Amino acid sequence: MRCPFCGNEDTQVKDSRPTEDSSAIRRRRFCPGCGARFTTFERVQLRELTVVKSTGAREPFDRDKLLRSMRIALRKRPVDADRLERVINSLVRQLESSGESEIPSKQIGEMVMITLQTLDPVAYIRYASVYKDFREAADFHQFVDQLAPEPTND
Incomplete structure (x- = not known):
């Protein structure tokens, strides 16, 4: 594993353990070149996924991009990082087990x-x-009005 600080290719694993939900292996690493410590995560990948954009462009699926977009939506909301990680893992498993290697971006969205509708x-x-x-x-007003249940006249 290359050191993200100095680029040294000879880093050492100091500690390995499964994540809380056992979906990945967390590794603490040390770089003898610069002395930096950093963490990496190793996950099982069932298949290579490609995202097909609405323009027809294709790009490799990026789990971190999915995580970033959900973190932005959840910023300052009462959803802890572990729960978000479990949700992301579940979404990725659904995509990988769909049987398709090319996933339309609209389907991911x-x-x-x-997921977010039930989460927050x-x-x-x-x-x-x-x-x-x-x-x-x-546009916000119209969208929120669709969400709100109709008032009942009791």
Whole structure:
């Protein structure tokens, strides 16, 4: 493993242990070149996934990109990092076990929307505002109105 600080290719593993949900191996590493310590994670990958963009462009699936987008939506929301990690692992497993190696970006976006809707309603609206390309306040209003249950006249 290459050191992210100095680029030395000869780093040493000092400690290895499974993550809390046993979905990855956490390794603490040491670089003898610069003395830096850093952590890496090793995960099982069932298949190489390719994301097909709406433009037709293809790019390798990036788990970290999915994690970043959900973290942005969940910023300052009461969802802890472990729960988010489990949700991401679940989404990636669903994609890998779908049987398809090429996944449309729209399908990934819809899966994230469904997940966030049950995880945190504010994060769901935040993500939807980017995913559905809200242009003005009325777009938010219309979207939220669709979410709110109709008042009952009892």
